[in-house]
Amino acid sequence: xxxxxxxxxxxxxxxxxxxxxxxxxxxxxxxxxxxxxxxxxxxxxxxxxxxxxxxxxxxxxxxxxxxxxxxxxxxxxxxxxxxxxxxxxxxxxxxxxxxxxxxxxxxxxxxxxxxxxxxxxxxxxxxxxxxxxxxxxxxxxxxxxxxxxxxxxxxxxxxxxxxxxxxxxxxxxxxxxxxxxxxxxxxxxxxxxxxxxxxxxxxxxxxxxxxxxxxxxxxxxxxxxxxxxxxxxxxxxxxxxxxxxxxxxxx
Amino acid sequence: xxxxxxxxxxxxxxxxxxxxxxxxxxxxxxxxxxxxxxxxxxxxxxxxxxxxxxxxxxxxxxxxxxxxxxxxxxxxxxxxxxxxxxxxxxxxxxxxxxxxxxxxxxxxxxxxxxxxxxxxxxxxxxxxxxxxxxxxxxxxxxxxxxxxxxxxxxxxxxxxxxxxxxxxxxxxxxxxxxxxxxxxxxxxxxxxxxxxxxxxxxxxx
Numbered sequence: 001x002x003x004x005x006x007x008x009x010x011x012x013x014x015x016x017x018x019x020x021x022x023x024x025x026x027x028x029x030x031x032x033x034x035x036x037x038x039x040x041x042x043x044x045x046x047x048x049x050x051x052x053x054x055x056x057x058x059x060x061x062x063x064x065x066x067x068x069x070x071x072x073x074x075x076x077x078x079x080x081x082x083x084x085x086x087x088x089x090x091x092x093x094x095x096x097x098x099x100x101x102x103x104x105x106x107x108x109x110x111x112x113x114x115x116x117x118x119x120x121x122x123x124x125x126x127x128x129x130x131x132x133x134x135x136x137x138x139x140x141x142x143x144x145x146x147x148x149x150x151x152x153x154x155x156x157x158x159x160x161x162x163x164x165x166x167x168x169x170x171x172x173x174x175x176x177x178x179x180x181x182x183x184x185x186x187x188x189x190x191x192x193x194x195x196x197x198x199x200x201x202x203x204x205x206x207x208x209x210x211x212x213x214x215x216x217x218x219x220x221x222x223x224x225x226x227x228x229x230x231x232x233x234x235x236x237x238x239x240x241x242x243x244x245x246x247x248x249x250x251x
Numbered sequence: 252x253x254x255x256x257x258x259x260x261x262x263x264x265x266x267x268x269x270x271x272x273x274x275x276x277x278x279x280x281x282x283x284x285x286x287x288x289x290x291x292x293x294x295x296x297x298x299x300x301x302x303x304x305x306x307x308x309x310x311x312x313x314x315x316x317x318x319x320x321x322x323x324x325x326x327x328x329x330x331x332x333x334x335x336x337x338x339x340x341x342x343x344x345x346x347x348x349x350x351x352x353x354x355x356x357x358x359x360x361x362x363x364x365x366x367x368x369x370x371x372x373x374x375x376x377x378x379x380x381x382x383x384x385x386x387x388x389x390x391x392x393x394x395x396x397x398x399x400x401x402x403x404x405x406x407x408x409x410x411x412x413x414x415x416x417x418x419x420x421x422x423x424x425x426x427x428x429x430x431x432x433x434x435x436x437x438x439x440x441x442x443x444x445x446x447x448x449x450x451x452x453x454x455x456x
Contacts, residue, residue, distance in 0.1 A: 001418050003374045003397060040443065045374055071268045076399060076441050096264045098441065121298060123370050123401045166370065199373055221373065251374045251398040 003224035003251045004243065005045040006236055007199065008229040012081075015061040017230065030060065033072055034063050035230070045251055047073070047099065048169075048224060050144050051081030052144070054125060062070060063095050070096020080128055084108065089116050091125070101126040101169060104142045106160065107149055117164025124195075127165035129153055131204045132173035138186055145173045154189060161196055168194060168204035171201040178230040179205025179228070182213045187220055197221035204228055207242045214248045253454060254289035256316065257281040258306050260331070261297035269440040273447055275454040281317045291454065292319055296331030300340030300356060300404070303331055304348060313349060320351050324456045326432050327388075333427070333434030334406060342404055352429045354409025362405075363405035370403040374442075377415040377425055386414035386428050387456060391448035398425070398435075398442040398449075405436065431456075 010032055017032050026239070036160045051062040059082060070077060070235030079092040080101030083133050089100045100120075106127060117125045118168055130141045131153035146157050151240035157168055170190050182203045200213055204225035214221050228234045240250045252390075253270060257279045269279040286292060294316060296303050307313045320326045337348045340356040342446045346381060350390070352420055359369060374397040379385055400417065406424040415426040417437075425432045433453065439446035 001376065002371070003376075005373055070265060071271070073271050074265065074272065074440055075443050093262055094264065096268065098265070123372060144284075163399060167372065196368060221368075 001249050003045070003249050004220075005191070006043070006210070007046045007048055007222050007224040007237060008035075008039045008044050008172040008236070008251070009048040009050065009226045010230075011050045011052050011226065012062055012132075013064065014058045015065050018180055019050070019135060021145070023198065030129075033068050036069045036073050039229070040075050043068070043188040043240055044075065045222070046076040046078065046211040048078045048080065048102075051079070053082070063091060066092060066097065066241060070158055078126055080126070086115050089120060089124070089232070090112070093120065098168070099124050099126050101128040103128040103130065104144075107140065107142050107151070110159070111164070113160055113165050120132075122164045122166035125165050126136045126167045126169055127157065128169040128171065129157060129160075130171050130173055133186075138189065141173055145176075150186050153186075154193075157190055160195065161194065165196065167197045167199060169201055173202060174200075175203030177227075181205065181209040182223065184213065184216055187213070187217050191217055191219035194219075199224050204234075207239050210243060211246050211248070214243065215246065252289045253277045253287045253291045253293060255279045255293045255295060256286060256312060256332075258303075258310055258312055260303045260306055261295055263295060266293065266295055266329070266440045269447060269450060272453070273451045273454065275450070281310060281312065283311065286312070286315050291318065291325045291456065293342070294326065294332035294335065295330040296329070296335060298331060300311070300331065300334055300342040301344060301346040301348065301350070304335055304340065304346050307349075309333065317349055320349075320432050323431050325453065326351070326384060327453050328432075328434040329405070329440070330348060330385065330402065330436065333436055334404060336411065336434050339407055340404070351432045352406075352409060352412050352427055354406050354412065356404050356426075357404050357407050359403060359421075359423060361421070362407075362422075367420040370401055371419050371423070372401050374399055374421060375417045375425075375437075377417060378422070379415055380413055383414070386433070387430070388426075388433055388449050388452045389414065389420075390452050392445050396445045398437040398439065398445055400425075400437045402436055406434075445448055
């Protein structure tokens with residue numbers, strides 16, 4: 001039986017891992033390579049790297065780091081951040097990424113999903129969506145959660161899947177950084193129609209939040225979190241042991 | 252020396268790195284001479300069956316692989332590379348494979364319940380068939396160990412060669428062996444320690 005995945009997410013800026021609380025206030029945590037190895041050795045099912053660098057120097061530094069990570073660990077790697085063209089897909093895939101996550105790049109150029117899916121296969125294209133409640137509906141936000149696009153998140157995700165997105169990372173800005181649990185309402189709305197795996201992101205504060213996620217929304221495939229793992233508040237072996245106890249199938 | 256066949260299909264970075272990590276000497280090559288000189292061969296691949304089979308044929312590498320496999324050299328196909336070992340692939344039409352293992356590669360649509368998502372992506376357990384000796388490539392792992400899958404098609408009508416299944420709404424072929432020819436539907440190079448152990452066991456054959 002397929003297992004539920006636990007995915008630590010590493011935001012990388014200038015070659016270092018950082019985690020924003022509600023996307024602002026960055027605080028340095030550790031080296032991407034040592035963190036990645038630590039997670040891989042301790043039961044992470046997959047890793048997500050977001051390159052939040054804006055400069056060309058930072059980008060070059062990121063691809064170097066990514067190459068080193070991909071040489072060191074042997075679990076699936078997803079890379080996002082600064083992916084605007086098929087050439088960007090190519091750049092990170094050559095460094096050892098297995099999947100590429102698009103967010104703002106797809107909002108600017110919705111054709112990117114289809115183009116990349118045709119070239120690299122659906123399984124390679126992850127659509128990452130930052131969504132927030134505005135006037136009673138879920139709206140897609142761009143630029144790291146700073147700008148309301150006015151686009152309906154559910155429609156955007158449906159369109160993304162139709163164009164070949166092979167997985168959805170749904171990050172709720174409403175719950176992100178608050179550590180009060182995943183946004184079950186938003187996730188349920190997406191899982192109702194999604195034909196591809198859905199990865200829950202934003203809001204995990206403790207082990208019980210993952211138990212709630214997988215028991216209340218059985219269709220969710222994976223849970224993603226950053227700071228609670230980076231700061232050791234939750235360790236993946238403890239988390240998986242508890243999930244197992246609750247009859248949730250994990251590796 | 253292990254030859255990883257480069258025929259322009261898929262990304263060989265991780266596979267190469269994983270062999271480095273277990274201390275195996277590996278060469279990424281599309282050169283028939285280098286492939287013939289190797290002790291073992293790995294046939295990787297991602298993408299569509301027909302396209303990959305055509306590329307292999309275009310370079311004449313299909314005959315090199317078939318020849319080396321028939322001579323008894325250990326060969327491992329991974330993911331689409333595993334699917335290519337079979338007689339035919341039914342992805343966008345019916346395409347001829349290498350015919351090294353009897354069977355055909357078909358869509359899991361209609362085989363698994365509709366509530367199951369396609370592709371089958373994620374970590375799933377290996378189920379060793381009863382009444383069959385454990386394959387030498389599994390000597391370091393156990394029944395039930397999880398490996399990483401990403402696929403929409405699977406090998407059918409190959410019961411005699413199955414050395415592991417996985418459960419995804421139905422039993423799907425996870426790994427096969429016919430004499431010196433091995434195939435893994437999953438990605439050992441992405442399956443953590445379990446995957447590296449499988450590669451190690453293959454390298455030690």
